[in-house]
Amino acid sequence: MTATTAATAARTTDTPLVIDGLQCGPYDRDVFQQLRAGRVTCATATVAFWEDAIETMDALAAWNDLLDANADLVLPARTVGDIERAHETGRTAILLGAQNASPLQGRLGFVRHFHAMGLRVMQLTYNNNTEFGGSCYEETDPGLTRFGREVVREMNAVGMLVDLSHSGERTRRDAIEHSALPVVLTHANPRSLYDHPRNADDATLKALAARDGVVGLATYGSLCGRYARTLDDWCAMVARTVELVGVRHVAIGTDLSPKAGAAEFAWMRKGRWTRSEQRGADLGSPPASATGTGEWLADASGLARVADGLVATGFTRDEAHAVVGGNWLRLYASVLKTGDGDGS
Amino acid sequence: MTATTAATAARTTDTPLVIDGLQCGPYDRDVFQQLRAGRVTCATATVAFWEDAIETMDALAAWNDLLDANADLVLPARTVGDIERAHETGRTAILLGAQNASPLQGRLGFVRHFHAMGLRVMQLTYNNNTEFGGSCYEETDPGLTRFGREVVREMNAVGMLVDLSHSGERTRRDAIEHSALPVVLTHANPRSLYDHPRNADDATLKALAARDGVVGLATYGSLCGRYARTLDDWCAMVARTVELVGVRHVAIGTDLSPKAGAAEFAWMRKGRWTRSEQRGADLGSPPASATGTGEWLADASGLARVADGLVATGFTRDEAHAVVGGNWLRLYASVLKTGDGDGS
Numbered sequence A, B: 001m002t003a004t005t006a007a008t009a010a011r012t013t014d015t016p017l018v019i020d021g022l023q024c025g026p027y028d029r030d031v032f033q034q035l036r037a038g039r040v041t042c043a044t045a046t047v048a049f050w051e052d053a054i055e056t057m058d059a060l061a062a063w064n065d066l067l068d069a070n071a072d073l074v075l076p077a078r079t080v081g082d083i084e085r086a087h088e089t090g091r092t093a094i095l096l097g098a099q100n101a102s103p104l105q106g107r108l109g110f111v112r113h114f115h116a117m118g119l120r121v122m123q124l125t126y127n128n129n130t131e132f133g134g135s136c137y138e139e140t141d142p143g144l145t146r147f148g149r150e151v152v153r154e155m156n157a158v159g160m161l162v163d164l165s166h167s168g169e170r171t172r173r174d175a176i177e178h179s180a181l182p183v184v185l186t187h188a189n190p191r192s193l194y195d196h197p198r199n200a201d202d203a204t205l206k207a208l209a210a211r212d213g214v215v216g217l218a219t220y221g222s223l224c225g226r227y228a229r230t231l232d233d234w235c236a237m238v239a240r241t242v243e244l245v246g247v248r249h250v251a252i253g254t255d256l257s258p259k260a261g262a263a264e265f266a267w268m269r270k271g272r273w274t275r276s277e278q279r280g281a282d283l284g285s286p287p288a289s290a291t292g293t294g295e296w297l298a299d300a301s302g303l304a305r306v307a308d309g310l311v312a313t314g315f316t317r318d319e320a321h322a323v324v325g326g327n328w329l330r331l332y333a334s335v336l337k338t339g340d341g342d343g344s
Helices: A003-012 A029-037 A053-069 A080-088 A110-116 A146-158 A169-178 A202-210 A231-245 A262-270 A300-313 A317-335 B003-012 B029-037 B053-069 B080-088 B110-116 B146-158 B169-178 B202-210 B231-245 B262-270 B300-313 B317-335
Strands: A018-023 A040-048 A074-076 A092-098 A119-123 A161-163 A214-217 A250-252 B018-023 B040-048 B074-076 B092-098 B119-123 B161-163 B214-217 B250-252
Touching: A018 A214, A018 A250, A018 A300, A018 A317, A029 A040, A029 A092, A029 A300, A040 A053, A040 A080, A040 A119, A040 A300, A040 A317, A053 A074, A053 A092, A053 A110, A053 B053, A053 B110, A074 A080, A080 A092, A080 A317, A110 A119, A110 A146, A110 B053, A146 A161, A146 A169, A161 A317, A169 A202, A202 A214, A202 A231, A214 A231, A214 A317, A231 A250, A231 A300, A231 A317, A250 A317, A300 A317, B018 B214, B018 B250, B018 B300, B018 B317, B029 B040, B029 B092, B029 B300, B040 B053, B040 B080, B040 B119, B040 B300, B040 B317, B053 B074, B053 B092, B053 B110, B074 B080, B080 B092, B080 B317, B110 B119, B110 B146, B146 B161, B146 B169, B161 B317, B169 B202, B202 B214, B202 B231, B214 B231, B214 B317, B231 B250, B231 B300, B231 B317, B250 B317, B300 B317
Parallel strands: A018 A040, A040 A092, A074 A092, A092 A119, A119 A161, A214 A250, B018 B040, B040 B092, B074 B092, B092 B119, B119 B161, B214 B250
Antiparallel strands: none
């Protein structure tokens, strides 16, 4: 499916193709049923935050079994064709992503291996500086490193999304410039709308859009400020972001983790790199709800309402469909390979 | 390509499709040129003897680079279609295999991962008993274990050849019986022709053939006894093996390692499991030549002569073509997947 026909498919069907660019936490049949209730065609699930190669392979193997066991509800998203097939068969395609490049264990050649094993999205950093670049939470972001440049080139070659959601602004701008293909912010909001280290400068968002990238706006309460409370509030954030970068470059990236509990949050925030307590994104702002979401979206089932909410905010139906899914589908079609050849 | 059309292709062309079922040692452009000189359409290269998952992934990553850098001579064999394409374009397709299941690091789920990364052949044991079964060199071969049965089933499911070349007779017979798909001895000779622990009982060879498996006869001197010295000697071994199991079930599996030196042999024989000196297959018989081959075959370039040698021994041209390549191609077509779907 070309980008154009993808957009056409999204536009002409009564049920829009909905894509959530980033979710995390544990998955089970409950969560898959929430995705179906939300009529989500594709969602990206996180397989690593700090994990090394073997740990990530264990996570990917568990995902293989989970997808096989729930094939009536879900299927693996390795190509845009899989996402189309999900839409046609009333299922959710699961795209697998890593929120760190730690799985590479220092090997450029492992980009291709993890792509072969099903990984389709990867961040160059999570909450700390890495061999690849700088994190949004560090005092100094040194930008994309030598190894980071190699990895971006390799990710372009195999067809893996370069995700800069947790990177610093300098690393983001370097990657946007250096990558031969569009890059992504799967889950970040404009810093001009809510000042949080995880959010993105206007200049970064404009540079991203200028090179055909897409930003998935998060619903995670701590990243939204005054836009956290209701669907209408979040849609207002969408409208203002669209004014900034254009309607082709804005999408959904909730950061939903409906089944994440204390152990999962401790792993995401502390990993193994510190003994001190860490708050992750919850930095002194009023703490988000227990699920870490905005109050209006406890789980993916609420995503079925977003297209109508955007129309109520003032978007046309076409624009709403682009935001809820068409833009991600177009971006995926421009980066992911079709799946012919050696399976990479 | 179906098994039937594969056999037809092998038969009707002047240049037979030649397949060597097992080689090892270091590879470089020299070795690829030897394969081309030998008109070898496909050869299996060994990526692991004792290596764990990461070490094997490093080897596979190095193979990715080596194949990319020599694409005028070689290409990766992931499907039978790749082997056909190699034959059509005058190149050698390299099938990647492990002579141990150590890369799995105890995880059934890693069978699928290694298949995704390009592995197409795997032995359940090398020279010692494993979690999966018993080796030909151990005093007691306990047969296929519980984990071994799981792995055989998984290898059937993903399309990976179950290779029993270094396993004991009980493990061989168990795997032949348990596997839903034909299994292989990529490099072993009849023990009734030369009594060596690595060679195979008549009963095993007949059971293998009865379930459509194939045995690749080795040219490695220490496994051949009186059949080691000349091409005609080796062809005589082929003839006697064909009398035993039928011409559909005999092929070539040289065990060639033209670039293996002391370090490589030390790794194969000693690995990390002992501090004592190990002789591998060279057990008290007159030591083979420095390259470990029979005297007539120092490297793959000599394989171009084998079809004529078989005809001189009394085989028809069709039978010779089946032995030098058609039988492996048929076996591969019955086990390997076509490559559609998720790339597995």
